[in-house]
Amino acid sequence: MVAADAGVSRATVSRVVNGSPKVRPEVVESVNAAIERLNYVPNRAARSLASHHTQSVALIVPGDMTKFFGDPYFAAVVQGITNRLDESDYTLNLLVASSDPRHKTMRYLRSGNVDGALVISHHTGDDFVANLETAMPVVFGGRPTNHSGRNNYFVDVDNIAGAVSGVQHLIDLGRRRIGTITGPVDMPAGIDRLTGFRHALDEAGLPGDAIEHGDFTAAGAAAATRRLLERHPDVDALFVASDLMAVGTMGVLAEKGRLVPRDIAVVSFDDSPAATSGPISLTTVSQPSKEMGFAMADLLLRLLADDEAVPHHNIMPTRLVLRESA
């Protein structure tokens, strides 16, 4: 094998491969040469067995994956994650946190098959996840609901500030009857964006009662928009909690003959590809989705590397992107 070829012991090869500083540069050199020459790739299984870690991390997504992956926002986050992981030699394992047979996933996770986990779109009630945290480092995408302990790591955007900036833009435009289609109110992102909506309106002394709840899907938002229009026909602006939902909203508005932005101005959230796919491009609160994914993976990797002083959370800024809808 490599050791013989380089004229050193297997232990030294191991040291070189693992980047130990306790090897003379010239030896490192010759070992690397031998590795190159023999096209050697260390065996992952053997490595795991001996070292007690697996070099792989789990990506845990909610059970109804279609809702998850169908959203370009999440797609971008995943992209960011893989980008970061590609630079390391960690592998991504895709797991579904189906609530039903949680045992199977949980058993898998807890029996040392992954070194850490990335959790996205986590609803309340998944105590499943809390359980996980006792077994390995976990990084959340979006602030977890049960933001209990010091051991909570997550990356998120400032949803409140983002929502405020979006709604403020509507106010600055002179709109006075502003409604919102919220995200699920059992998810922090949904809650925070609603909070920001209220803040901005309170601040301006405007009524904040035109609220309908959506579920981060286009169809759900369409239904919510219908309800809102029925109850508050006088709205002249809408803050929609995600681009994908805004697509549903725009459909209903078109159907009802309400012109955007003339009759109703619309601001949404995400700045995903969905924002520019429709006939009217959306003014939206941009969040750096890919960067968030990247940051999540980065945080987890640093945790796994026993990096001291890893920040517990990474709150990224939003930016209002002006387009046609408002």
Add this chain to the structure above:
Amino acid sequence: MVAADAGVSRATVSRVVNGSPKVRPEVVESVNAAIERLNYVPNRAARSLASHHTQSVALIVPGDMTKFFGDPYFAAVVQGITNRLDESDYTLNLLVASSDPRHKTMRYLRSGNVDGALVISHHTGDDFVANLETAMPVVFGGRPTNHSGRNNYFVDVDNIAGAVSGVQHLIDLGRRRIGTITGPVDMPAGIDRLTGFRHALDEAGLPGDAIEHGDFTAAGAAAATRRLLERHPDVDALFVASDLMAVGTMGVLAEKGRLVPRDIAVVSFDDSPAATSGPISLTTVSQPSKEMGFAMADLLLRLLADDEAVPHHNIMPTRLVLRESA
């Protein structure tokens, strides 16, 4: 460990865990009891090391993942895959087939880190994949372009027949000037749907020249639709090669004031959530996305189990779903 607890040798425990028939039922019984009692979970790394297989398969997606995952159709396929895998004890590794550093992914794959691979949305020119096939079983989602050898396994839908049924519906409706927004013509799905479009029109003696190419994204389709409308203002029906693209098309039609279905009838392909998310629900050629994913995983698993007589391909039927747009 378990062996001691059950009063047998480790070899026998191994046999039981792996379902060998050469063990007496009563022994199986007591070993299983011991496993239950001790909450034993076999160590994956050790197992891999000794047995030379990893119990994990790769899901290889194209580099621009956003395009991939942003499409609800693919989301459903992935869901089907995980559903099947959940029944086994195989794990899914998500890999990106970025064309640039193909070496890294390839090295990973070829050095025994996965037992098999699932490849989706494979463009021409990824000879990268052909390479893969020499190293492990590979199952494609959609007929691969270089459908060369006997060693090609894939599951697909009958895109030609599906397209014919969709276009035929338009003809039956009395439309005589039918155009199409195609998928990428370097992908079999794009090609076949176009072929079906032409077949149906030829059959009916109608002109089949109103063609613009899209790329399976809403934005691309919007642009293509604009071009088409400009070159052929007289079209009275459109066959759009995917729901997501149809969303873009519908936007442009609304913008141009063309009423659907009155002025222009639209039939698309997929029957993904995107088909019902807009203001006008889409008549679409439904393909069993989730089932396809399931079938892909199932095929691969059977290949890995050395199942004799595994069909080389699994062509699933389509079904026209009538909604508002045509």
Add this chain to the structure above:
DNA sequence: TCCGACCGCGAGAGCGCTCTCGTCGAGAGC
């Protein structure tokens, strides 16, 4: 000059399984 500290490296023992053999006992055949 001698001693101890320290640094770079090799020897060798596992990590937790699988799998090939070999053994032992029970039933079949004579």
Add this chain to the structure above:
DNA sequence: GCTCTCGACGAGAGCGCTCTCGCGGTCGGA
């Protein structure tokens, strides 16, 4: 009743790494 066969199980050798020790050589200080 004796051998022969065959099926169920155990013994034990790896699988390809990592990691702890400890050894030898070098260097600085007294």
